Amino acid sequence: MPILDIHQVSLNFGGLKALQDVNLKIEEGTTHALIGPNGAxxxxxLNVLTGMLEPNDGSVMFDGKPLLDVQPHDINQLGIAKVxxxxxxxxxxxxxxxxxxxxxxxxxxxxxxxxxxxxxRQRPLVEFAEEQIAELGLKDKMHVRADSLSRGxxxxxxxxxxxAHKPRLLLLDEPTAGMARHETEQTIELLQGMxxxxxxxxxxxxxxxxxxxxxxxxxxxGQIIAEGSPEEIKGHPKVIExxxxxxxx
Amino acid sequence: MKMQQGFFERNRxxxxxxxxxxxxxxxxxxxxxxxxxxxxxxxxxxFVVGFDLLLGxxxxxxxxxxxxxxxxxxxxxxxxxxxxxxxxPAIIVAVIVSTLVSVVIGLLTLKRTGIYFSILTLAFAEMxxxxxxxxxxxxxxxxxxxxxxxxxxxxxxKMQGDAVFYFITFVAILMFYVAKRIERSPxxxxxxxxxxxxxxxxxxxxxxxKYKLLTFVISAAYAALAGALMVxxxxxxxxxxxxxxxxxxxxxxSVIGGVGTLVGPMLGAAFMLYFENVLSxxxxxxxxxxxxxxxxxxxxxMPGGFMEAVSxxxxxxxxx
Numbered sequence: 001m002p003i004l005d006i007h008q009v010s011l012n013f014g015g016l017k018a019l020q021d022v023n024l025k026i027e028e029g030t031t032h033a034l035i036g037p038n039g040a041x042x043x044x045x046l047n048v049l050t051g052m053l054e055p056n057d058g059s060v061m062f063d064g065k066p067l068l069d070v071q072p073h074d075i076n077q078l079g080i081a082k083v084x085x086x087x088x089x090x091x092x093x094x095x096x097x098x099x100x101x102x103x104x105x106x107x108x109x110x111x112x113x114x115x116x117x118x119x120x121r122q123r124p125l126v127e128f129a130e131e132q133i134a135e136l137g138l139k140d141k142m143h144v145r146a147d148s149l150s151r152g153x154x155x156x157x158x159x160x161x162x163x164a165h166k167p168r169l170l171l172l173d174e175p176t177a178g179m180a181r182h183e184t185e186q187t188i189e190l191l192q193g194m195x196x197x198x199x200x201x202x203x204x205x206x207x208x209x210x211x212x213x214x215x216x217x218x219x220x221x222g223q224i225i226a227e228g229s230p231e232e233i234k235g236h237p238k239v240i241e242x243x244x245x246x247x248x249x
Numbered sequence: 250m251k252m253q254q255g256f257f258e259r260n261r262x263x264x265x266x267x268x269x270x271x272x273x274x275x276x277x278x279x280x281x282x283x284x285x286x287x288x289x290x291x292x293x294x295x296f297v298v299g300f301d302l303l304l305g306x307x308x309x310x311x312x313x314x315x316x317x318x319x320x321x322x323x324x325x326x327x328x329x330x331x332x333x334x335x336x337x338p339a340i341i342v343a344v345i346v347s348t349l350v351s352v353v354i355g356l357l358t359l360k361r362t363g364i365y366f367s368i369l370t371l372a373f374a375e376m377x378x379x380x381x382x383x384x385x386x387x388x389x390x391x392x393x394x395x396x397x398x399x400x401x402x403x404x405x406x407k408m409q410g411d412a413v414f415y416f417i418t419f420v421a422i423l424m425f426y427v428a429k430r431i432e433r434s435p436x437x438x439x440x441x442x443x444x445x446x447x448x449x450x451x452x453x454x455x456x457x458x459k460y461k462l463l464t465f466v467i468s469a470a471y472a473a474l475a476g477a478l479m480v481x482x483x484x485x486x487x488x489x490x491x492x493x494x495x496x497x498x499x500x501x502x503s504v505i506g507g508v509g510t511l512v513g514p515m516l517g518a519a520f521m522l523y524f525e526n527v528l529s530x531x532x533x534x535x536x537x538x539x540x541x542x543x544x545x546x547x548x549x550x551m552p553g554g555f556m557e558a559v560s561x562x563x564x565x566x567x568x569x
Contacts, residue, residue: 050452076454088452090445101442104435105454113463115436119259122435165454 001064003028003198004169009048009058011041011222018044019055020222026169031191031199033213035206035233037242040219042202043085046171049200050082051075062169073110081162082171087154089161091147095138098146098157099129102164129164136160136190152183159190163197170194172201176208188212210234218242262512263429267422270294274414281527285482288414290519291421292478297502297514298428299471304500305509306437307464308444309362312496313370316354316377317469319491321347321476323381326395326486327388334399336408336481343477344470351469355462371493378491389488398484408481417478424471428511431467440464472499501540505547507554516555 002025011019019041026032034042047053049060051072060067062078070078090098103125108114133142136156141149146157155175162170175191176184188211191199203209209216209230216233218226220242226233233239257264273287296318303309321343328339358369381389389395401408403416431437439460442450450457480486489495498521506517521540529536551557 071456072451073454073456076452082452084449088446088449090442090449092445093441097438097441101438101450101455102453104438108435110454110456111459113436115431115434115463115467117434118430119433161449161453 002026003063004049004200005059005061006045006049007059007061009045009055009060011044011048011053011055011057017222019048022058022219022222022224024217024224024227026198026200027215028168028198029196030214031201031212033209033216034200034202034219035204035209035216036219036225039221040242041222042219043173044222045219046082046173046200046202049075049080049171076165076167077105077110079166079168080171081165081167081169083155083158083162083173083175085174085177087151087158089146089154089157091145093146094143095133095146095149095157096126096129096142099132099160099164100126102161103129103132106165132160132164136163151179152186155179155183155187156190163194167197169198169200172199172203174202174204176203176205184208259433260426260429263422263426266425266512266515270418270422271415273418274411280523282523283526284410284414286522286526288417288482289479290522291414291417292475292482293499293502293518293522294421294515295424295478296472296475296499297506297518298425298511299468299475300499301468301503301508301511301514302428302431302440302471303464303468304503305511305514306432306440306444307461309359309461309465310367310500311358311370311465311468312367312493312500313354313358313372313374314469314472314499315491315493315495316370316374317347317351317472318476318479318495319381319486319488320350320377321473322480322486322490323389323395325477325480326398326484329398329401329480329484330395334402336401336403336477339401340474340477340481344473347473347476348466348470351466351473352462355465355469359458359461359465371496374491374496375493378488378493381488381491389486392488394488395486396484398480401481401484413482417482420474420478424474425511425515428471432511436460436463501544503554505544505554507556510554510556513554513556520555 004026006022006024009019009022022045034045036042044053048055049067051067051070055068062080065078067075107125130142133139136159138153138156138160141153146154149157176187179187184205188208191212201212213230216228216230217224218233218239225238225242226236270291274284277287300314303311324343324346325339328342332338354373358366358373361369382391406412408416439455443457443461447457476490502517502521503514505520506515507513525536532539547554
């Protein structure tokens with residue numbers, strides 16, 4: 001059974017058909033890339049998966065549970081985390097505080113009135129957050145304000161936030177956009193190291209796509225026009241057409 | 250032994266506040282403060298500390314907190330008049346009533362952010378204000394205010410002079426300690442995260458809406474407690490307790506002192522009440538002009554308020 005099952009999802013923005021009868025199955029443990037020209041509906045599809053957008057039609061099942069009509073924080077609690085195009089972190093807080101938040105979320109659920117919990121009881125959770133940070137190579141920056149980090153480190157921090165909750169599915173929206181080459185390579189390495197977590201990655205950089213993805217789906221004008229292994233996609237006539245079509249505009 | 254040291258170290262600001270507050274009757278008259286003003290400062294310390302949890306931590310600027318202050322004040326007054334002159338049941342009922350109102354207002358206003366939230370809270374507060382002035386006049390005394398309360402009693406102690414000062418100061422110290430505890434708790438962390446990045450917080454599995462409501466209600470409970478104590482301090486409730494002027498004053502106190510620091514807004518409250526009542530004796534109405542100028546200077550040159558000045562000084566001294 002696939003971990004994520006998108007069935008006949010359609011979404012309209014006014015008259016614009018952003019997604020049309022999209023069907024997609026993601027197998028557990030795989031890295032699945034979504035590619036396609038600008039405006040094809042890739043980010044829209046991710047927003048449907050995180051509960052940000054409500055489709056007009058269709059269903060999305062995650063691990064056998066429906067995802068539609070579920071709030072973003074509940075979707076995250078089910079085990080879906082998202083890495084944004086621009087690293088979404090808590091800028092005015094320290095790196096450690098940034099990662100402590102998801103650790104609390106993992107223990108307490110989406111809300112708990114623990115207004116008087118002392119530092120002693122928080123200690124094991126903070127230590128766990130420290131381990132997570134160290135694992136992603138930010139140990140030296142533990143108490144630095146998050147907004148003073150370099151772009152690459154912000155991305156690492158965001159990953160640490162997402163991973164601290166031990167997600168089962170990680171959605172990545174152009175994780176290397178605007179990055180220098182060595183930062184892109186670092187990100188690829190980071191993602192390759194995360195074994196066992198299912199990943200859906202939207203990406204423009206084909207280098208990144210081909211070094212990470214086991215399976216690729218191609219979206220164009222809100223529809224999936226091709227699906228297959230990287231080799232199959234490279235030579236697919238429809239894919240070439242979709243990309244060349246865009247290039248001519 | 251080690252734990253105890255940690256306790257003192259962690260709560261240093263609470264002890265310093267307690268020391269300054271409890272010795273006020275001795276040093277306050279030396280700088281021209283009169284007895285009674287110190288009590289009023291303590292009442293507003295409670296108000297602004299709670300308000301800071303909302304404004305300074307979650308970043309939600311309420312222009313309607315006078316509603317909770319005023320509702321609790323009226324409730325306390327009516328309880329003292331109609332039920333018992335003992336302040337304990339009066340305060341408890343007042344805080345409960347006002348806090349319940351805040352749950353409803355919070356649910357309705359927190360759907361919006363920024364200026365829309367501020368305007369909505371203002372609108373609700375003005376609604377209560379006009380209700381007190383007209384519809385509920387027979388209860389509230391309308392324009393004349395609620396008067397004729399018996400001398401408030403703490404069981405057998407008359408709430409006058411020193412007794413009322415020490416009682417209210419004790420509550421203020423306790424409430425400051427509670428706020429510090431909240432600040433350090435997971436809830437405090439979520440409050441700050443709301444101000445930083447609500448989207449990321451939602452995508453991290455946190456129900457930001459519930460934490461916002463909790464913070465709103467906590468700050469309203471602080472305002473309510475202050476409102477109830479205001480009546481204990483002076484058995485009178487004026488309609489202006491509910492007015493926008495009252496809400497605005499709290500905002501100005503917080504900003505002058507430095508939001509998000511808990512201590513700063515208390516400094517702001519003390520500063521404003523002191524100047525308003527002591528220095529303005531010579532200035533008269535001109536006082537508002539001076540206040541306006543002080544406010545502008547702080548906002549333009551020291552957006553972090555008095556606390557920014559304090560930390561700048563601290564940095565300079567430690568450098569040397």
